[in-house]
Amino acid sequence: MHKAVEKILVSEEQIKERCAALGQEITNDYQKTGRIPYVVALLRGSVPFLAELVKHIDLDISFDFMDVSSYEGTESIGDIKINKDLECSVKGLSILLVEDIVDTGRTLKAVTKMLKNKGANDVKVVSLLDKPSRRTVDIEADYVGFEIPNEFVIGFGLDFDQKFRNLPYVGVLKKAFYQ
C-alpha cells in the first residue's frame, strides 16, 4: 500500500468486477433503446475508469474527452469553463458521460445542462464513485460503481495535487498529507 494511503476502500479486483457488471448493464440498456452512446469522459480523473469500463461495453461506441473547471469565486450552476471541448457536435446524440466521482454534483449538473443546451438527444451518467452525503445540487448518476463515505479519496484516476492518479485502487488519503 502507498504511504499516502490510510486504508483501501475499493480494491483493484473489486473495480475490475464492477466495471464488467456496469459494462454489461450499459450494453443491455442501450441495446433496448437501439441507440449507440457517444461516450464523453471528463479529464483527467475518469481516464483509468473509462479504459476499464469500455472493454465491457459491447456496442460500436466512440469516445471523446472534455476538460472543464469551475470559474473561481463562483458557485453558481452552469458557470463552468471549458478547457478542452469535444471534437464533434453533440446534436441528436445519446451521450454517456463518464465521471470519476460525484461529490457536490455541481460539475455533473453543469456539464449535463451544457450538453443538452448544445442539442444532445439524451445524457446519461456513469460514475466510478458517489459520495451522496456531500451532494448540494439535485443530480444523480444513472450508473454508479461504488457509494463511498465522506472521505477524501485518491487512486484509480483520483488525485491530490495532481498526484496518486496512477494507484490501481481507491484509498483514503492520510490526513497528514493535507493538514
Ligand code: IMP
Ligand atoms: P463536484 O462538482 O463537487 O461533484 O466535484 C467533482 C470533482 O471533484 C471530481 O470530478 C473530482 O475531480 C473532485 N473530487 C471530489 N471528491 C474528491 C475526492 O475525494 N478525491 C479527489 N477528487 C475529488
